[in-house]
Amino acid sequence: MGSSLALVIGIPLTRALSAVLDWRSIFWILNAMMLLSLVYFLKYLPKADHASTKLDLKNELQFFKDGKTLLLLAYTLTMFMGYNAFYTYATPYLLLLFPSIEPLMSLILVALGLASFTGNLLGGHVSDAIGYAKSMMLGAILQTVSMLLILVFQPSKWLSVLFIIVWLMSAWFTGLQLNTGIAQVTENKSSFMLSINGSLIQLGGALGASLAAVFINLSGIQSIAVVALMTSLVLVLIQVVSMKRYS
Template identity: 30%
Template sequence: MSRFGIYLLTVGAFLAVTAELMLIGVTDLVASDLQVPISFVGYLVTAYALAFAIGTPIVITLTARLERKKVMLTAFFFFILANVASYWSPNFTVLMFARALLGLSGGVFAVVAMGSVSKLVPPEKVGSAIGTIMMGLSGSLVFGVPLGTVLSGWINWQFAFGVIAILSALIWIGILLMVPVIQGGERTPILQQLAVFKSKRIVSGFLITLFVNAGSQTVYTFLTPLLQKTIQMNTWMISITMFILGVFSMIGSRLGGVGTDRFGVTKIVYLSLIVHAIVLLFLPVFMVSIVTTIFVLSIWMCFQWMTSPAMQTYFVQQAPENPDLALSLNTSLTQLGVALGATLGGWIVNSTSDVMNTTWAGGWIVLLSIVAAWISFVDRTKQTV
């Protein structure tokens, strides 16, 4: 695959995650327009994540033998339709269904895209190739979430979904013309997929993904009200902050991919998880000014996104003959973690009436991912001796 083809898939991944995370920057506007409590916006994130987590492995399995470019184009077509539905949505119920379709279609596209690049680059470059795709995912924080916030403040939040639909249509055409044909693999039955859960190494690896995303999303879903409460940021400053955090998320994705190729999965995962947990646990201590808040949040975002390409590479290594399946299961756990974190964050905000409590809860959950990493990597070492 040409470098331009990889970039097209990266932009597609960028748009997929932008559609997922864009609501985070406008939680107050969505809640006000749809006349629902602000915690309900967290359920919109949950709807996307659950559809992604449950539906993606099923679709990946059913389409395993099909040519991958056709699968990507079909998934991205429904992604465009879902953005149009979000743009039109007159009430919370319609938006909830549109979010579920966004999750399913965006999930299938992202997983097949990552699996495709892993097939078309040398083994020693898989980490860097996946890291490039992950830059598209993290890049949504640089331009997508702030852009959604600005567009929502300029016109309305529905307009932002319309913009994504138009841009996605252009990328769809680019993929059609520039991405080569990629043959499918063998379809793996559901029962055979479930057999991976017999391995302690694989299960604990999945728990790393689950816990790190649950801990992060517990805080990130409600980052806007957190910034408004602690240092009284307005919408414009929040947009700038999201942009800065997005830059560091892209840096983290790139460092995670390159670092995995150079130093190995184990070192990168341990480093990123330890820093991630420490930052969340001590986040309230640093949220005393705009400068200190942005500084510590930037560290958080960088090391959070370092984990992802390392874990994607880890699961490709576990199943090199069928990377789509391995990536879909791991990515499903990512979205289950997002759903769990968004729901837990909403429950904490509702029950305690203090959004600051999401930080310590998220930090303790990330600590669990470190325990899972130790179990997975120790077992892996034993089996390779």
């Protein structure tokens, strides 16, 4: 919830500040906020019992031999490649295609943040009702359909905005299930695999943004939707294989 709520507040606020401050001033503000957060955590975060969290690397590495775990990790990497490939460039994408939308961009970013928050909330409830595996499949299908609609209705300003909101909601709908899946397949015995999963989120984001930059240079910014669509199709394939083999 924290990440999606940050999108509601942080991105529109930064965009508003960029109109009156240069990037150096914004970075200093961010540094001050992080320093205050560090002081807060040092003061109030409970100390961990390191004796009870000792890493048994040999046992942890055994999870890499489990196909279900590997498919979950592949899903995480692929999903965040597609997510960052599109969302990193979502603002310039809309502004380049529809310059008249610029005065409303802050409101659109707020709507995108609310969509991520709503998707996260709905994803948790649906996962509780039908299980994380089916929920991940549903999320992958929703991402594929919404990205396909973004491509089909690319010339239409408001339909593009609408389907981007739906796509972002479906992406965050799935995000919560990734750690849930890892926790369940490892029977809550591997904080190491949860850390690996978190690292793959960051790696996938970096790879996706870089891949999108290559496509933009080759084919224009409209092509980022193609990158996101391809990764969504891969997600569906991964989940089909996972559910057929391990359900």
